[in-house]
Amino acid sequence: SYDLTQPPSVSVSPGQTASIPCSGDELEKKYVCWYQQKAGQSPVLVIYQDKKRPSGIPERFSGSNSGDTATLIISETQALDEADYYCQAWDSSTGVFGTGTKVTVL
């Protein structure tokens, strides 16, 4: 099976940049999505096709994908960005989620 690995947690100060990596074998050959899930809520798509933002998602959310690692970057992090973040890709037309990263805004 295909696995996506993320660090369990990332801490960031308000106004600073948070970088969340997602690792998988030859991940650059797949399109990656990122989902934000706040406590008690459903996940929200924040990045699709590696780097595209759905309408309504702030420009401070950006993404990249190269080699074995995709990265979600949150610029000028705000307290409301505190949440769990999951990367997701498709392997042989089946979905795979990453292990999830809890972003704490200190």
Add this chain to the structure above:
Amino acid sequence: QITLRESGPPLVNPTQTLTLTCSFSGFSLRPSGVGVAWIRQPPGKALEWLAVIYWDDDKRYNPSLRNRLTITKDTPKNQVVLTMIDVDPVDTGTYFCAHTAVWGVGMIYMDVWGKGTTVTVFS
């Protein structure tokens, strides 16, 4: 506006069959490029992708659960049903369904999610 709503029994006994229904509005499963996926989340744990069904009745399953899951659609009723047989306490969690858009090979994303339904498996 696309909305999805999951429904199902809140409690299920081990070894029984769990049937979950996703009722949606704002889109149809008739046109190409549309699907509905199921995802679950055990308490305090990560998301787990379960299955997807597309407009053309193509179905894909999580390989680790393939032999326990069945996904079907009722296009006129705007519903997708997920059936899981032989449930176990480890199947306890919140089950979500999500609108899935297909733009090309590998270009798939789940852009609108339901609020989820909580299922507890216990004897």
